[in-house]
Amino acid sequence: DGGITQSPKYLFRKEGQNVTLSCEQNLNHDAMYWYRQDPGQGLRLIYYSQIVNDFQKGDIAEGYSVSREKKESFPLTVTSAQKNPTAFYLCASSIAVASSYNEQFFGPGTRLTVL
Amino acid sequence: AQKVTQAQTEISVVEKEDVTLDCVYETRDTTYYLFWYKQPPSGELVFLIRRNSFDEQNEISGRYSWNFQKSTSSFNFTITASQVVDSAVYFCALSATLYGQNFVFGPGTRLSVLP
Numbered sequence: 001d002g003g004i005t006q007s008p009k010y011l012f013r014k015e016g017q018n019v020t021l022s023c024e025q026n027l028n029h030d031a032m033y034w035y036r037q038d039p040g041q042g043l044r045l046i047y048y049s050q051i052v053n054d055f056q057k058g059d060i061a062e063g064y065s066v067s068r069e070k071k072e073s074f075p076l077t078v079t080s081a082q083k084n085p086t087a088f089y090l091c092a093s094s095i096a097v098a099s100s101y102n103e104q105f106f107g108p109g110t111r112l113t114v115l
Numbered sequence: 116a117q118k119v120t121q122a123q124t125e126i127s128v129v130e131k132e133d134v135t136l137d138c139v140y141e142t143r144d145t146t147y148y149l150f151w152y153k154q155p156p157s158g159e160l161v162f163l164i165r166r167n168s169f170d171e172q173n174e175i176s177g178r179y180s181w182n183f184q185k186s187t188s189s190f191n192f193t194i195t196a197s198q199v200v201d202s203a204v205y206f207c208a209l210s211a212t213l214y215g216q217n218f219v220f221g222p223g224t225r226l227s228v229l230p
Contacts, residue, residue: 035220040124042206042222088158103150104218106160 002027004107006091011112013078013085021076021110023091030095032074033104036060037088046089049074078112086114117142119209119221127227128197136192136224138207144168147211149183149190154204154223166190197228 004025013019025032031050035043045058049068063082068074074093078085088111092104118141128134140149151163164174166183174181178195194201207221 040222042220043218044220045218090158090160092160103162103165105162106152109158111158 004091004093004105006089006107006110008110009108011110013112013114015114016080018077018079019112021078021089021091021112023074023076023107025072025074025091025093025105025107027093027095027105028071029093029105030071031093031102032068033092033094034058034064034066034074034076035090035092037090037109043090046076085112087112117144117209117211117219119207119219121205121207121221121224123224124222125225125227127229129229130199131196133193133195134197134226134228136194136205136207136226138190138192138221140188140190140207140209142209142211144211147209150208150210150218151181151190151192152206152208154206156203160206163192194226197226199228199230202226202228 007022011019033048034046036046037043044060046060046064047055047058047066049055052068052071055066055068063079065077088109090109091107094102094104120139122137147168149166152160153163154160164181171183171185180193182191204223204225206223208218210218
């Protein structure tokens, strides 16, 4: 079945450590996104990528980094520079470049907790 | 600036009641798309509907219906004869051509349907 997978489902990190969240899609979508969800605040865009080897900062990119070496993969690294990383992270993808028409498809999310 | 407001933070209803979730948006773009997503307790966002700014026809899908009114910049969602399985967080989102593929999400409304 086509879809988006995220791993791990739960992740615990000690302060000062970098961690990488995985996102893989087999929908052949060009665009991929990372969102952060905090209680009562909806989804906020961290980074997005419209094509391989290209990505753009979203609204809250500080303390995060991404790469897009393959069309199907868009990993997110939460660095030690991120002041408050405990949150629920959602990865999404959509079909085409430069079109606001297309809905985004979401993965099941990764819940990151900093100990 | 683009903005989506969902004034109802939480709603509780008893099974079989009808419930309406409000969504008000702001955009300067004349071409835009509005979306509703459902986030069940599992965490994954599920796409429900897309509506473009030129189509103000209301839509019905089973127990779900949507009322789009450009005059009031609203895109409200009604669930008829609610069921316990409808319990979830519902997000309204806006995507406009000026913003490319980037979505602006509302803060979400948590719906609890009690048996």
